Structure formats: structure tokens, C-alpha cells
Amino acid sequence: MTQTINEQLFEKAKRHIAGGVNSPVRAFAGVGGTPVFVARAKGAYIYDTEDHAYIDYVGSWGPMILGHAHDDVITAVKQAAEDGLSFGAPTPSETTMADLIASIVPSIELVRMVSSGTEATMSAIRLARGYTGRDKIVKFEGCYHGHSDSLLVKAGSGMLDIGEPTSKGVPADFAKHTLTLPYNDIDALKACFEKFGDTLACVILEPIAGNMNMVIPSQEFQQTLRTLCTEHGVVLIFDEVMTGFRVALGGAQSHFGITPDLTTFGKIIGAGLPVGAFGGKREIMECIAPLGGVYQAGTLSGNPLAMRAGKAMFDKLTQDGFYDELTAKTEYLVKGLKDAAAKHGVAFQACSVGGMFGVFFSDSLPQNFNDVATKCDAKKFAKFFHAMLDEGVYLAPSAFEAAFMSSAHSYEDLDKTIMAADKVFASL
Ligand SMILES: *Cc1c(COP(=O)(O)O)cnc(C)c1O
Numbered sequence: 264m265t266q267t268i269n270e271q272l273f274e275k276a277k278r279h280i281a282g283g284v285n286s287p288v289r290a291f292a293g294v295g296g297t298p299v300f301v302a303r304a305k306g307a308y309i310y311d312t313e314d315h316a317y318i319d320y321v322g323s324w325g326p327m328i329l330g331h332a333h334d335d336v337i338t339a340v341k342q343a344a345e346d347g348l349s350f351g352a353p354t355p356s357e358t359t360m361a362d363l364i365a366s367i368v369p370s371i372e373l374v375r376m377v378s379s380g381t382e383a384t385m386s387a388i389r390l391a392r393g394y395t396g397r398d399k400i401v402k403f404e405g406c407y408h409g410h411s412d413s414l415l416v417k418a419g420s421g422m423l424d425i426g427e428p429t430s431k432g433v434p435a436d437f438a439k440h441t442l443t444l445p446y447n448d449i450d451a452l453k454a455c456f457e458k459f460g461d462t463l464a465c466v467i468l469e470p471i472a473g474n475m476n477m478v479i480p481s482q483e484f485q486q487t488l489r490t491l492c493t494e495h496g497v498v499l500i501f502d503e504v505m506t507g508f509r510v511a512l513g514g515a516q517s518h519f520g521i522t523p524d525l526t527t528f529g530k531i532i533g534a535g536l537p538v539g540a541f542g543g544k545r546e547i548m549e550c551i552a553p554l555g556g557v558y559q560a561g562t563l564s565g566n567p568l569a570m571r572a573g574k575a576m577f578d579k580l581t582q583d584g585f586y587d588e589l590t591a592k593t594e595y596l597v598k599g600l601k602d603a604a605a606k607h608g609v610a611f612q613a614c615s616v617g618g619m620f621g622v623f624f625s626d627s628l629p630q631n632f633n634d635v636a637t638k639c640d641a642k643k644f645a646k647f648f649h650a651m652l653d654e655g656v657y658l659a660p661s662a663f664e665a666a667f668m669s670s671a672h673s674y675e676d677l678d679k680t681i682m683a684a685d686k687v688f689a690s691l
Pocket residue numbers: 379380381382384407408409410469473474502503504505506529530539
């Protein structure tokens with residue numbers, strides 16, 4: 264059988280790139296088959312090397328909230344490039360970005376820019392440890408916080424046991440400082456604080472989980488977590504790398520009305536360029552160098568291209584009604600998909616907040632990682648994924664990832680997507 268162009272490109276890529284990809288989920292291991300190699304993108308669409316168009320609900324895993332190659336963002340990047348790519352010295356655009364973030368997210372009193380979400384979470388955890396003088400941290404099963412050593416950890420065999428690495432190369436000596444709890448489980452949270460509360464540096468949470476498909480926690484869970492952290496002097500870190508400026512302008516913390524001590528950002532704030540940030544309470548943030556003894560640095564941190572692209576994007580996000588329109592589009596699509604599935608008797612669930620949504624081949628909406636892993640039909644998702652791809656709709660190539668709406672998606676695009684799903688559901 265002759266190879267498709269994508270198969271040929273994947274073969275070539277594998278010659279000198281490990282696995283042919285520079286981030287594992289791109290390899291399509293979760294759904295089988297060959298990745299689509301992207302040549303260009305505009306608005307709601309990505310185009311492969313043969314110019315096949317796909318309506319894109321990945322959006323570079325979140326950043327492209329204005330759609331791809333938005334004219335104003337591209338202009339800002341071009342102008343910034345003319346002025347020089349990087350200086351390793353302060354620029355006014357970094358102050359503009361910091362002021363913007365602080366004005367939008369009230370919990371941010373001081374902020375530090377970095378170059379990725381991984382860097383943001385890793386640095387926030389070091390900061391929490393430095394501030395509290397404690398080593399232990401808590402994370403939740405199914406939440407992803409980038410790939411630093413302390414965070415590639417799962418629960419040990421017993422409840423409240425010490426953590427075990429989820430990756431080779433992570434020393435057990437590092438993992439033992441990380442406790443992993445089930446998401447959305449108030450009893451487990453209380454038991455953990457009872458036993459370890461006064462020895463914990465921080466708890467890190469995706470305040471809406473977007474890396475185990477999408478799971479929305481209960482208000483009570485978040486409130487209990489906030490209260491326990493305050494009582495025990497534990498730094499509460501909201502990892503809003505995905506949810507920040509995505510589920511609402513002020514992120515999940517504004518959606519739920521919960522104030523974390525530190526927040527990490529990434530994805531959207533760079534409008535598609537490599538960026539992350541962490542920030543929060545002044546008293547804690549003052550512990551980082553050069554003000555304090557917690558070391559953190561970056562050659563390309565606060566890169567002028569990324570700052571100026573982000574500024575151009577924020578000019579759109581802060582316009583009246585932006586998130587109302589985005590939310591309405593997401594809800595329209597999710598309802599259309601659910602109705603189509605119901606028509607064909609397919610067990611299908613979906614949820615959404617703002618410009619983020621999750622779809623599940625399941626009888627009920629998952630509440631935690633175990634539900635996503637055991638109650639959802641990943642095989643059916645893989646079939647759905649490939650059939651949708653054939654219809655010109657690009658979803659995340661994994662049943663464990665969320666999906667993203669952009670302001671560039673038109674109702675015509677959404678109707679096309681729903682019609683494609685209707686056809687595919689009938690064939691499942
Ligand atoms: C994507 C993501 C990260 C990691 O960000 P990178 O820029 O890929 O390093 C961390 N936390 C969450 C919640 C994310 O979604």
C-alpha cells in the first residue's frame with residue numbers, strides 16, 4: 264500500500280526526532296494512526312501539508328483563544344521582531360504584561376515571567392518550600408503540572424502513602440515528598456491534613472482539571488481545601504496554566520470565587536509563543552531572588568516577542584462580552600454534540616466552562632481520574648476521533664485531554680462540527 268504524505272513525513276521525522284515528535288501526545292499513541300503534519304493555520308482552521316482543512320479544537324492545547332494567526336497578534340510579533348528578539352535586560356513590555364495580569368487577577372500582587380508552564384509550576388513549588396521551610400507537597404491524581412521531578416508522581420499503594428514516580432529517571436527520594444490524593448474527594452483531603460497538615464509546604468491543584476479530559480470539582484471541595492490550607496499555613500497553588508484566561512477572564516479562581524496564595528499561568532498569556540508565569544501574595548513572592556533566597560532565573564524570561572504578542576491578545580480578551588460570546592459558542596457546540604449522540608443512542612457526556620470543554624463516551628460525568636480511566640470508553644473515543652478527522656474536524660488525539668473553543672470559530676463551523684458528529688455517531 265502506498266504511504267500517505269503524513270505517513271511519509273512521520274517516517275522522516277522519526278529518523279532524527281525521538282518518536283518523531285517533540286511532545287509525546289502529538290504521536291497519536293492514544294488513538295492509533297499517524298499524526299497530521301500541520302503546514303499552516305488561520306482562524307479556526309489548521310491545514311495539513313496537502314492543504315486539507317480541519318476545524319481545530321486543540322488550539323495548540325489552549326493558547327489560540329483568538330484562533331490561529333490573529334492579524335493583531337501577528338502584527339505585534341512582527342513589530343517586536345523588528346526591535347530585536349531578546350536582550351537579557353528589562354523591557355517596558357514586561358511591566359505592561361505584569362500590570363495587565365495583576366489588574367485582571369486580584370490574587371496576583373507580584374508576578375515573575377518564565378518560558379513554559381512546567382517552569383512556572385516547578386518554580387512556584389520551590390518558592391512555597393522556601394517560604395514555609397517545609398518539604399512535603401500535595402497534588403491530585405490525574406492533574407498534570409508539567410514534567411518536573413516532584414510532579415511526575417502518583418499515589419503509593421496505600422492511602423496517604425508516600426508517592427511513587429510515574430516516570431523513569433525520577434528518584435524515589437524526590438517522589439517521597441509528594442503526596443497524591445484523589446481529585447474532588449473531601450474526606451481524603453481532611454484525612455491528609457489531619458496527618459500531615461503542619462508539614463506541608465503547598466497543595467497544587469488544577470482548579471478545573473483539563474489533563475484527565477475535563478473534570479469540574481465541587482465548590483465544597485475547593486472551599487474545604489482553601490480553609491485547610493489557611494488553618495495549617497500551607498501555600499495553596501492554583502495551576503491555571505490551562506484555565507487561566509480560558510474558563511473566564513479571571514480564570515477558575517474568579518469562576519469559583521476562591522483566592523489561592525500562588526497561581527501559575529502559561530499557554531494563553533503568550534498567544535502561542537513560549538511563556539509561563541507565576542505570581543501571588545506579595546509576602547510569598549518577595550522570597551524569590553533578587554529580593555529573597557529562593558533562586559529562580561531565565562535567559563529568555565519575559566521575552567519581548569511573547570510579551571508584545573500577549574499584550575495584543577489581552578486587548579481582545581478584555582473587551583466587553585468576549586467571554587460571554589466564547590462561552591455561548593462552547594455551550595452551543597456541547598449541546599449540539601449531546602443531542603446528536605442522544606439521537607443515535609450513544610452513551611455520551613460533555614461538560615464545559617467558558618472556552619474549555621470535555622467529551623466522554625460514558626453513562627455519567629467523571630468526577631475524578633479513576634472515573635475517566637475506568638468508566639469511559641477510550642476505544643470508542645479513538646473511533647470517533649478518526650472518523651471526525653476524516654470529516655475535517657481536529658480533536659485532541661487522546662481521551663484524556665480537554666478541548667478548546669476560540670473566538671474565531673463561527674456558528675457555521677460549529678454546525679459543520681455537529682453535522683459531522685451526527686454522521687459519526689450513527690456509525691459507531
Ligand atoms: C500544559 C500544562 C502545564 C505545562 O505547561 P508547559 O508549557 O507544557 O510546560 C502545566 N500545568 C497545566 C495545568 C497544564 O495544562
